[in-house]
Amino acid sequence: xxxxxxxxxxxxxxxxxxxxxxxxxxxxKILKYSVFYGCLAxxxxxxxxxxxxxxxxAFKSEANLFATAPWAPPHSLxxxxxxxxxxSDDFIRYLGNTLLVTCALTAGQVTFGVLSAYAFARLEFPxxxxxxxxxxxxxxxxxxxTLVPLYTMMREFHLINMYWAxxxxxxxxxxxxxxxxxxxxxxxxSDVFAAARVDGCSEWRILTxxxxxxxxxxxxxxxxxxxxxxWNNFLWPLIVTDxxxxxxxxxxxxxxxxSFNDQWNLVLAASLVSLIPLLVIFAVFQKHIVxxxxxxxxxx
Amino acid sequence: MPVTAPRRPRTPAAAAKRPPADRNRNPAxxxxxxxxxxxxxxxxxxGVALFLVIPVVIVLVLSFVQWNFLTxxxxxxxxxxxxxxxxxxxxxxxxxxxxxxxxxxxxxTVLALALAMLLVRKMPAMGVFRALYVLPYMSTxxxxxxxxxxxxxxxxxxxxxxxxxxxxxGPDWLGSTSTALPVVxxxxxxQYAGYNMLFFLAGLxxxxxxxxESASIDGASAVKRFTRIxxxxxxxxxxxxxxxxxxxxxxxxDTVYVMTQGGPGNSTDVVNYQIYQTAxxxxxxxxxxxxxxxxxxxxxxVTAIQFRFFRSRITYEIA
Numbered sequence: 001x002x003x004x005x006x007x008x009x010x011x012x013x014x015x016x017x018x019x020x021x022x023x024x025x026x027x028x029k030i031l032k033y034s035v036f037y038g039c040l041a042x043x044x045x046x047x048x049x050x051x052x053x054x055x056x057x058a059f060k061s062e063a064n065l066f067a068t069a070p071w072a073p074p075h076s077l078x079x080x081x082x083x084x085x086x087x088s089d090d091f092i093r094y095l096g097n098t099l100l101v102t103c104a105l106t107a108g109q110v111t112f113g114v115l116s117a118y119a120f121a122r123l124e125f126p127x128x129x130x131x132x133x134x135x136x137x138x139x140x141x142x143x144x145x146t147l148v149p150l151y152t153m154m155r156e157f158h159l160i161n162m163y164w165a166x167x168x169x170x171x172x173x174x175x176x177x178x179x180x181x182x183x184x185x186x187x188x189x190s191d192v193f194a195a196a197r198v199d200g201c202s203e204w205r206i207l208t209x210x211x212x213x214x215x216x217x218x219x220x221x222x223x224x225x226x227x228x229x230x231w232n233n234f235l236w237p238l239i240v241t242d243x244x245x246x247x248x249x250x251x252x253x254x255x256x257x258x259s260f261n262d263q264w265n266l267v268l269a270a271s272l273v274s275l276i277p278l279l280v281i282f283a284v285f286q287k288h289i290v291x292x293x294x295x296x297x298x299x300x
Numbered sequence: 301m302p303v304t305a306p307r308r309p310r311t312p313a314a315a316a317k318r319p320p321a322d323r324n325r326n327p328a329x330x331x332x333x334x335x336x337x338x339x340x341x342x343x344x345x346x347g348v349a350l351f352l353v354i355p356v357v358i359v360l361v362l363s364f365v366q367w368n369f370l371t372x373x374x375x376x377x378x379x380x381x382x383x384x385x386x387x388x389x390x391x392x393x394x395x396x397x398x399x400x401x402x403x404x405x406x407x408x409t410v411l412a413l414a415l416a417m418l419l420v421r422k423m424p425a426m427g428v429f430r431a432l433y434v435l436p437y438m439s440t441x442x443x444x445x446x447x448x449x450x451x452x453x454x455x456x457x458x459x460x461x462x463x464x465x466x467x468x469x470g471p472d473w474l475g476s477t478s479t480a481l482p483v484v485x486x487x488x489x490x491q492y493a494g495y496n497m498l499f500f501l502a503g504l505x506x507x508x509x510x511x512x513e514s515a516s517i518d519g520a521s522a523v524k525r526f527t528r529i530x531x532x533x534x535x536x537x538x539x540x541x542x543x544x545x546x547x548x549x550x551x552x553x554d555t556v557y558v559m560t561q562g563g564p565g566n567s568t569d570v571v572n573y574q575i576y577q578t579a580x581x582x583x584x585x586x587x588x589x590x591x592x593x594x595x596x597x598x599x600x601x602v603t604a605i606q607f608r609f610f611r612s613r614i615t616y617e618i619a
Contacts, residue, residue, distance in 0.1 A: 037425075040418065044432045047494060051439075053458055054447040070451070070458040112343040119340035125333040131345070138352040142551050142599055144572050145592045148362060148579050149355035155369070172347025203336055232440045234554045239580055250442040254558050257446055264450050271443035278438045286431045293434065294498045 051275070058082070058269040065265045081269035090244055091252065095273065098249040101166045101237075102230035108171035109226040114219060116173055117181035118207055122193055132182075135175040143235075151239055165240040166248065167230065177222040184218035184295070185211060221292035224285075231278060249274045362589035369583055380590040390591055392566065393574040394598065396481065400570055401549045403485035409541060411493045413534075416500035430501070433494035441491065445558035448487045449474060477567040480560050484568055487555055496541050503537030504530070539610040543603055550599055571595050 057065055058081055059074040085091050119125070120132050150169055159165040192214070196206050212219065234250040241247050247255075253270050260266045282289060363380055367373035384390045415433055419426050436444070451458040452473040460470035473479045507529065515525050531538075553572040556562065562569040562577070571591065579588035 036423075040429050043415070043418075044429060047433055047436055047490070049458075050436075050444065050447045050451060050490070053451055057450060066456055070456065070461055112347070115340040116344035119337045123333070123337045123340065125337035125341075126330045128337075131341070134353070135344075135348060138348060140547075140600065140603065141352060141356060142547065142592070142596055144551055144553075144575055145359055145596050146352060146355035147575070148585060148588055148592065149358035150351060151579075152358065152362075152369070152585075153350075153355070169347075169351040172351070173344035175348060175352070178344060203340075228438060232442070234442050234557070235576065239576075250440060250554075253440075253442050253446060257449075257558055264453070264456070267446050268450060271440075271446045274440045274443040278440065279435075282431075282435060282438050287427065289438075290427070290431050290434055290498065293437075293495070294502050 051279070054268050054272055054275070057264060058272045060265055062263060062265045081265045082273075085256075085266055085270045085273065090247075091249075091270065091273065093245070094247050094249045094252040097163070097246060098231060098274075101163055101248060102227060104163070105167040105170050105230040106223060106226040108167070109173055109177065110219065110223050112171075112173035113177045113181060113222055114212065114215075115207075117178045117185055118211055120178070120182045121185035122206075122211070123203065135178060138175050139179070147235070147239070150236075154240055160240055161243050161246050163246060166233075166237050166246070169236070170226075170229070177225055180295075181215065181218050181222055185215055188214050217292055217295055220288060221295050224289060224292060227281075228278070231274075359589045359592060362585055363593055365586050367585040369585060373585075376586065380586040384587065384590050384594065389566075389569075389574065390594070393569050393571045393591075394594070396567070396569055397550055397552075397571045397595075400481055400485055400552060400568075401546060403482050404488055404549050404552075405542065405545055407485075408489045408493050408496065408545065409538075411489065412496035412541070413500050415493065415497040416504055417530075419497070420501060420504045430498070433497055435494065436491045437495035439491065441554040442558055444491060445487060445555045448483075448490075449559050452483055474560055475564055477565050480564060480568050484552070484555050484559055487559070488549075488552065492545070496545065499537055499541050500534065503534045507533045535610055539606065543606055546602060546606070547599055550595065550602075 053070055056070065056073055059078050060068065061078050061080060064074070064078070120128060120135075146169075154160055154165045154168075159168065188211075192210055193206060196210055201209070232250065233248075234254070237248045238251050238254070241251065253267070253274060256267050256270050362373075364375060364377060365373040366376045366379070419430055419433070450456075452460075454460060454470070454472035454475065457470075457473075459473065463470040471479055473483050511529050511533075512525055515529060520528065551572050552570055553576065556568050556570055556573050557576075560568040562573050572595075575588050575591050575595070578584050578591060
């Protein structure tokens with residue numbers, strides 16, 4: 001590429017003289033800025049709009065919902081929909097089930113994932129690279145391919161309708177996050193690990209004292225990916241649960257959609273119950289989440 | 301592996317081939333290394349073997365049997381595949397999935413790149429906007445599909461209300477065969493455009509700014525700078541985004557299940573939805589297995605094409 005060569009001969013040729021600034025130029029600049037930020041705000045409105053509409057709808061009574069425009073905020077915080085959804089339909093139990101299953105899935109997936117990623121990144125053992133390429137190859141397998149066999153396996157193990165069935169396939173670590181973490185762990189300075197080994201540190205001590213503190217950003221990323229996956233998972237729980245007692249939120253909401261036909265106020269309230277925990281997590285960890293998701297993009 | 305096995309006689313040529321790997325060829329050392337690594341690797345190895353590798357083997361077997369989960373399976377050879385080839389439904393579902401990918405991917409990718417280029421500037425509050433744009437990624441697809449169904453509701457939905465303001469009577473979006481699939485695609489674009497923006501942002505930030513400066517000095521227009529600097533240097537980001545998004549797109553399920561149930565008619569009857577119905581509503585396990593293998597093959601081919609396309613272009617390494 002011809003353009004790659006920087007010409008240091010005239011470094012400031014394109015830069016305008018800094019002072020003084022003409023008032024017209026100033027106005028133009030302000031105008032440019034306000035158009036730019038106006039566009040950004042408009043785009044943000046599109047991304048936030050559905051949440052706002054859901055909030056408005058969930059706090060209106062059925063009559064009110066159809067009498068007012070969708071963008072009109074509710075007159076008062078009508079809680080009837082949440083009362084109906086939460087207490088009439090075992091929704092509290094679905095919420096608890098979802099929380100339990102998601103936490104178990106996240107804890108296992110991250111713990112076992114960190115262990116494996118450490119071994120692939122920092123230990124030497126025969127067959128390591130071959131095994132790792134098997135892990136990578138499984139990334140190509142679409143979920144739906146393993147769906148029917150996994151279901152038959154769960155039936156054989158008599159796990160259908162058990163909490164175990166919902167999180168077991170994901171709890172021992174998944175290749176995607178193992179891959180992400182391995183890439184990050186490999187990029188850490190190897191002198192630190194070598195020094196620790198020379199000092200007689202065991203692999204477990206290296207893991208807990210060096211790797212986990214240094215690899216915290218990518219471990220947070222993996223935790224986030226696992227939690228969002230577990231909370232949002234739908235098709236698998238839909239298949240392996242068929243009773244109310246073990247149902248999770250996503251499956252319950254999809255069921256409501258058909259049973260409360262046209263009672264949009266109730267369905268919207270139920271959807272919000274599932275959306276709010278993720279919104280809270282996002283609001284609290286917002287800065288960290290954006291940075292850590294970006295890490296997933298860089299560490300490939 | 302016998303620990304005390306005698307070493308193979310090493311020829312000088314073999315030793316020259318991989319001289320530093322000597323430690324690995326010591327069987328006792330290898331066993332010791334395996335013993336150290338085993339506790340770290342075993343949990344995920346069991347997981348990958350039991351829940352990823354073995355199921356792929358099982359699905360291969362299941363595609364050759366006729367089975368309804370209850371009676372004993374019957375070996376039918378290639379019958380599942382031959383009926384699949386003759387069956388218009390399967391081909392139709394594959395076509396619908398392809399339409400869906402075509403609605404989803406180009407728009408989503410262009411939008412993600414455009415958003416990244418807007419937010420890559422060093423200006424105040426960029427972080428806030430990044431966060432707001434990524435927010436939909438965190439939402440539950442099933443719940444959001446419900447919300448979007450409400451927004452696209454023919455009589456009371458937001459979209460048709462807004463259209464009425466400008467004097468247009470909106471269609472029954474989810475009830476019409478021509479609009480249902482694009483609406484489902486749009487919902488997914490809304491959810492994942494901001495997420496993909498993050499990858500492009502990371503890619504853009506990795507481009508050295510001197511390239512743009514010197515290009516400007518040499519008189520390159522903004523369009524030229526985009527096509528000659530930005531796009532080529534985003535090659536690997538583009539490959540990653542396209543490969544993962546297309547694989548995901550071919551497996552769309554949640555939104556379809558909630559918003560359209562494959563309808564109206566069978567205008568949104570994507571492959572994944574049909575596999576689900578075949579296996580868990582019609583209990584035709586063999587056919588479902590064969591269909592999922594077909595989808596697997598399609599995804600492999602499409603992915604291979606993308607790798608070929610992007611590999612054939614020059615990639616620029618920047619130190």
